[in-house]
Amino acid sequence: GAQPPRPRVAPYASKQLALSWKRSRPTPPASAADPLAAAYNKKFFGVDDPTTRPSVSRWLSTLPAQCRSALCDFGRIIDAENARSNLTKSAATQRSRQLHYMRFCTSVNLCTDADYCLASAPLEARNYVLACYAVSLIQGNTILGGSVKHATLNGYIKAVVDMHTDRQLTSPRLVEKDLVSPLLDAVKRYESVPNRRDMIYDSMVSHMLQVTAGLQDDCLHSAILDWIILGRYGVFRQSEWCQTSQSIAMTRPSLALPVQEPLAFIPSDFAFFDSEGRPLP
The missing domain is CATH 1.10.150 (DNA polymerase; domain 1)
Known part of the structure; x- marks a missing residue:
């Protein structure tokens, strides 16, 4: 359906954006049944201003109704530019x-x-x-x-x-x-x-899972995502899975012998125990 008129001047105090209407074609007039469009037309065309409403209504009524509808978008630009010059x-x-x-x-x-x-x-x-x-x-x-x-x-x-x-x-x-x-x-x-740091939301994790869906399990992006999921959903204490301060120097990681290269974690690398020390299934 038709979109309500959106003033391109009011939201931004930028000359470049304020003149953006020069490089674009007017949008079709919004539906008269659109309450937001009606409110915009009143506010930006001065009809809702008690000091100008009588005079504006008088000369607007001399134009054909279809003409007024077709000129609405142009009138909005005129009014917005005039309002911009008068507003702080x-x-x-x-x-x-x-x-x-x-x-x-x-x-x-x-x-x-x-x-x-x-x-x-x-x-x-x-x-x-x-x-x-x-x-x-x-x-x-x-x-x-x-x-x-x-x-x-x-x-x-x-x-x-x-x-x-x-x-x-x-x-x-x-x-x-x-x-x-x-x-x-x-x-x-x-x-x-x-x-402070911005929190990682479930929607972010879902997006990262979609992005890494076609990648190898041992690639950098998949490995980083594994660590994020481990920390967010694995119920580990911080000291059990990550560095709690920047005072610990980065050193060469211990390699898993006899394979002389670091490997990603797999489910069999983890074991869980209850409060009595018995392994959980």
């Missing part, structure tokens, strides 16, 4: 983050008549939606598609809160139990860990 960098960032939240709501089928603030919903429900959005951001679903730090994450959340307060709605975080705060605190604690 912080205001542009704020608007970009609010549009990103609107896209999130649309992606999870959560929009009622283009009301992304869910004004008629209980405050607890709006807080839950905001917490889900925070999880999505923490997982890397940001404007640029990467992880962000605690301060930037706070900026994303504040932009959504401002969407509510600008409409004289109560902040979705003013509930008895704010579901967003523990998420932000967890990110802040993670950032405070010295020499």
